[in-house]
Amino acid sequence: MKKLLPIMLLLLLTACAAPAPAPSPVIEQAPRGLAAGDLAAAVWTARPQVLRLRQTAKFSFRGRDVPMIGMMELDTRRNEARLVAVNQMGVKLFDLTVSEEGVRENYLLPQLAGYPRFSEAVATSLRRIFLAPGPRPEIDVLQEAAEGYRLSGEREGEPIAFLFGGDPVRLVEKSALGPKDDWRVVYLDYQQDSGLAFPREIVLEDRRAGYRLDLRIDNVRQSGAGENGL
Helix, strand or coil, rough: CCCHHHHHHHHHCEEECCCCCCCCCCCCCCCCCCHHHHHHHHCCCCCCCEEEEEEEEEEEEEEEEEEEEEEEECEEEEEEEEEEECCCCCCEEEEEEECCCCCCEEEEEEHHCCCCCHHHHHHHHHHHHHCCCCCCCCEEEEEECCEEEEEEEEEEEEEEEEECCCCCCCEEEEECCCCCCCCEEEEEEEECCCCCCEEEEEEEECCCEEEEEEEEEEEEEECCCCCCCC
C-alpha cells in the first residue's frame, strides 16, 4: 500500500493540513433482537445487483490532498467493481476491474505504469470499502450494545469487526486491527433513493500506511438490463 503514496502525489497536489483521523460513527438506536443474519443482510451492498456510482474522492497524505473524480460499476452478484478515474482537469488516470482475487488493468496512465503495485494498491482500497471483507454470520460473534450491534471475527488470521446501528439498521463501520492491518472504514449520511439506501460519505483510514481516503457518492443508480457498461 505504501507504493501508492508517491504515485498519488504526482497526479494533482494541493497543500493542506495533515490527514485528520476518520470521524467516529454516530450509532443510533437499532431495533432489538436482530440476529447476525439480519445484520449481514442489512449491508447496503448485500443485495445481488449492478450499481452505477459517480463519486468524488480526496486522498490525504503528509499534508497533501489529491482530488479525483470516479465512475464505478459495482456488481455485487459477482463481487466485482470497475473504476474509471480522472483528475480535476479531465485527464484519465486509470481504468481498473477489481475482484476479491485480483485486479485487471484496462488502462493505466503511462506515467503511472512505472510504479510497482499501483493497481494492487488501488484495488486494496476498493475491496475494503465495497467488496471484502464482509460479515459472515455463520462464524462471526454477535454482541448487542446499548444502541447498536457488533459482529466480530477473523479473516486470514486478522481480527475484523463490523458495527451496525440505526432504524432501519445500517453498517456504520468496519475495521481491522492486528499484526498486519490497522484500518477502518466509516459509512456516513445514509440516503434513500429509488428504494436503495446508500452512504453518501465514506471515509477509509489506514493508520499503518498513514493515509486517508474520503469518498462522496454524488449519484448512484441501479443498472437496468441491456445497459452498456462503463
